[in-house]
Amino acid sequence: MECDDTTESSCKLLKKVLDLVQEEHLVADADRSKKVVEFKHPRELQPLLALNIGQEGKSEEEVKKILEDVVKYSVRTGHPHFYNQLYAGIDEIGLAGAWLSTALNTNQYTFEVASVFSLVEHHVISTLVKLFGLKDGDGIFSPGGSMNNMYGMQLAKYRHFKDGKTEGIFGRKPMVALTSDQSHYSIKKAANWMGIGINNVVIVATDRFGRMIPQALKQAINVSKENGKEPFFVNATAGTTVFGSFDPIKEIADICEKEKLWLHVDACWGGTAILSKKHKHNLAGIERADSISWNPHKMLGAPLQCSALIVKHKGLLHECNSASATYLFQQDKFYDVSFDTGDKSFQCGRKVDAFKFYMFLTTHGLKELERRVDAAFSASLYLNKKLKSREGFRPVLEEPQCTNVCFWYIPPRLRKETESPEWWDEIAKIAPQLKERMITKGVMMVGYQPIPIKNLCNFIRMVNCCYPTATEEDMDFVLNTIDTLGKDL
């Protein structure tokens, strides 16, 4: 099939998509009585989808059926009871921005082709530089936090050893990146790709709240040096994946300054607190970072992917990454080529991610976004208070640090038992079974995981994002559902 834009019946498929978004409430507070997911096991789902790519095309009806089936069997990440990942629903504003930039099909490399979007990205980055309290700076939108963390490590490597750009790192003493035992695995992945090696990522101990211990960082730096290695990069995490812990950035910055190490702050998850007067204290010291990674597509609810890297040192991104391709960045163009920002990125073609975020920021205004952030934190505090006083629930930590609330569910049969190692082995089996039940019923989705390094077996990690706004009733629903599903386990 092919649609004709010139007739009355034009753009039928796009209309169909819009209808699905409306009818299925994909971008607005969903009907809570609906399922979060119509779960099918992979091998059950395969025949239902009947995927096939053939020589002949499909009719309009067949294509509409595909679109309907995709919605039917997909997880509703915008459902109020989707708490499974560090992101959730999107609203109409962000989606409208994403749809328009997708329809314009623009590549972000030069002002020549990305005129409007070049200026938009520049404006958003400048806004973020100020928001995070940097005096000056630069930045870029990249495809995700892992990429941004690698950008940070690459900038650090370049500043540490500029000839590495041309000569590589062969023949050097092993370079060492330091990060906490609760930090994201992308730091290791970056070290793998960058030739540094996972074993040269030195893992710094955290306190029992999952926050990097500055004294342990100091020691780790010294030990690395004594072992003949060269520390060059420290990653502080602002909002760890599981606990939502905020590393003490100020103390870490003091150490990095003294040791002349690059300080990168992985604020992909917790960076959203910067929008709240009440919660930004968690990020105190972030303005001293050399680079910051923040994913507005996580807690804040910008559409995926929306991931900003902020760099304190103007010009360094360009210096570190430029390749001066003559076919793209001609210097004899008739306009001011300083607006061609593509050579500061690793990517050549780059999707427009800044516009949907601009739409989101300018349309809502910062005040509304602050309200949403505060609401997400409040819901988590409420949940924590409730579960502490409820039989069968045990918090992993006394208080949540971000919007993460971690806890074990203890079914009635285990409540009076001695808490032996065998008892904990039993508890470890509860979360996966609860997960199976909530998914197969489709009532709710919540994550779980162990933290082996802290000797913590499988526990539930609840997270609240800014959209849809979680209510106290939602939090009660979470506890009630777990109790109902788990009481016979």
Add this chain to the structure above:
Amino acid sequence: MECDDTTESSCKLLKKVLDLVQEEHLVADADRSKKVVEFKHPRELQPLLALNIGQEGKSEEEVKKILEDVVKYSVRTGHPHFYNQLYAGIDEIGLAGAWLSTALNTNQYTFEVASVFSLVEHHVISTLVKLFGLKDGDGIFSPGGSMNNMYGMQLAKYRHFKDGKTEGIFGRKPMVALTSDQSHYSIKKAANWMGIGINNVVIVATDRFGRMIPQALKQAINVSKENGKEPFFVNATAGTTVFGSFDPIKEIADICEKEKLWLHVDACWGGTAILSKKHKHNLAGIERADSISWNPHKMLGAPLQCSALIVKHKGLLHECNSASATYLFQQDKFYDVSFDTGDKSFQCGRKVDAFKFYMFLTTHGLKELERRVDAAFSASLYLNKKLKSREGFRPVLEEPQCTNVCFWYIPPRLRKETESPEWWDEIAKIAPQLKERMITKGVMMVGYQPIPIKNLCNFIRMVNCCYPTATEEDMDFVLNTIDTLGKDL
């Protein structure tokens, strides 16, 4: 403003976007009399957009105005006379797929959250493995060709030296990547990031058609070894950026096999020829590659970003990249976790890029896509034939190899002059001036660049993509427009 999905007036902004797509013909053959761009210099455009992010939000009317302005001042990449980059317009099918997956806001890491889209990506990758003639294989969608080229280099490094994943590459002999002087700059960027260094990217000479010379590759490998370096990776380009040249993959594969080097084929641009019985001969030997990068968002016209990496060695992506994060890839899940594919990627969160491409493939069918590919090649052949016989136009090469057609325009005052170095200096100034005129008038956009290594001064690079379909009239328009705009230069 906030839209309410439960009233009749819901989703006004999404409707507004749809209206703009229809009224402005963003996804269908545009009215050729319209401008490709309403060009404004950066500093003229800034006040027109009046970008601002404040405490208070915006009204519905203000937001609609933003959307309108974005369309007004953006380059129409879907306009039939947009020939500026190695990509162009998208059609309704691809856009509908992109819009729906964006609305569902799904992250691709696990089956748990990406159920449908996990299966879709798997199906598309399997289809591509067959399409490129591999017996078996694996793959992934990544954010662009540069990223895919780095994936290829990373896989090569891992296979060459598995301990590098943990220990890094310090203390090794310098590793060498080989690529032609016409290959994409992302190979150098990858070497920079990966700690290999740009100077360890050995540039292999090309023939005058821009194709890697196999004998020169052999020599370069030998010289590298004699210099105490370790070759590990060869990149062959299938469709170079400027000439559209296809490196002789078979001969290169013979050398790689003998020397035990990883063969990566950067088919980001020319890979689309695989869909055509008539033109796939250009890719002969690609089935012998260890990894292949292809961007369906380029010539074929899938919406940005759509970039596939195909790997011959099943399991290697996972082995090379896995970090086994316990919070995401729990092994005690209740479904078959072999469908959780996220740990084989560098990225953690990953946008769904496969679905829009699946929609595109299944809806059109391969036969229709073959027709489009053949039409793009035909238009380029026609253009080449015409310009060869027309006064004032001089082809850089006798025949196009891909859909790229490269030529100089020689204005009347220079036509009878002696072709001295000064004459060529004058010719070099023509393309930028032509570009300025075509953009300020908004009639057409075509790229230009020099190739200093081949001693070729600024020339025009015309490219045809599959959508909108270029006609012979369009090609005549290109030549006529250049002649009209340039005759007094």
